[in-house]
Amino acid sequence: MLSGRTTLSKFVIEHTRGQHSELGALLVDVAAAVKSISALVGKGALSGFAGLAAATNVQGEAQKKIDVLANEAILSHCEWGGQLAGMVSEEMEAAYRIPDDYPRGRYLLLFDPLDGSSNSDVNVSVGSIFSILSRPAAGDAADADFLRPGSEQVAAGYAIYGPATMLVLSVGSGTHGFTLDRESGNFILTHPDIRVPAETREFAINTSNERFWEAPVQRYVAECKAGRSGVRGVDFNMRWIASMVAEVHRILMRGGIFMYPKDHRDPARPGRLRLLYEANPMAMLIEQAGGAASTGRGRILDVEPETLHQRVPVILGSRDEVERVERYHREFDTGTDRPFVSPLFAERSLFRD
Ligand code: AFP
Secondary structure, eight states: OOTTOOBHHHHHHHHHTTTTHHHHHHHHHHHHHHHHHHHHHHTGGGGSOOSEEEEEOTTSOEEEHHHHHHHHHHHHHHSSSSOEEEEEETTOSSOBOOOTTSOOOSEEEEEEEEETGGGGGGTOOEEEEEEEEEOOSOSOOOHHHHOOOGGGEEEEEEEEESSSEEEEEESSSOOEEEEEETTTTEEEEEEOSOOOOSOOSEEEOOGGGGGGBOHHHHHHHHHHHHGGGSTTOSOOEEEOOSOHHHHHHHHHHHOOEEEEOOBSSOTTOSOSSBIIIIIHHHHHHHHHTTOEEEOSSSBGGGOOOOSTTOBOOEEEESHHHHHHHHHHHHHHHTTOSOOOOOHHHHHHOTTOO
């Protein structure tokens, strides 16, 4: 029965009526782009676009053909509607100027067209992440217009291309999930007002980087791994999908903490994830769902951006655990933390009685 089910179009129009009425039209265009990317990703190897493109992106990362196609899908679906003054994408070094054929609008769209794409060849869930800022001025946006703290976002969301394709978004009044009904082509509201449990026993981090982390992160993860035999007194579970969208989606569905922290491999890279079109939109979604999103030393949404593609440490999810990690950073920075004793030594010591 289709009647009685809320579609994405109905939801966004009802929730953006008035001051941001054009925002609804932009979100409908984003949803159309997501549907086309979903169809492409869903073909898998049959799409003929597996493998690497000839180029590398601004991050110096090998660009996959499907990255390029997803990027083009969002540009082509969103550039013509008259809501945008410019776009920023992970796949493009400079901001994208709206072609002269199309009118300008008062919003800015920032996005990662296909996050987790290194998983696309191994059939693991990937996603698209987007952030929307408003820009009252007329005409084309300058780079500086995009460099605004995440607290100024008027909307944020992601698509996850998994067994089902879902669109999860916020326009500032909660975080809500829509599932693509492939028969009708509509996104249907299936997860209204998502809430992240404050407590969790599940953490997500790439532990192969452990030796590069700062001590407070090493301390937190060591305590989780020690489980009931350590200071936490309970056992924890670990996940790492290497697809931020999939990790954040799991956390919105059942709680958890996701960490891609600062590490000391490269001082110029204070983390792997990008502030404007990964950390900020995910932080808005998590906070709107009652969770927390931190750099370890401050709220992600308060970070003042300096460059379009800057990276930032990310610790987000269940509020109690994020606040614990922040406390460990404060104790480390003020020299009041317990000396860090690596459990590896304890486990491996030949002389332990
Ligand atoms: P790709 O888009 O290059 O696959 O990177 C995905 C990602 O930015 C994020 O989605 C993951 O959480 C993180 O990188 C995984 O990083 P590691 O491969 O270092 O674990």
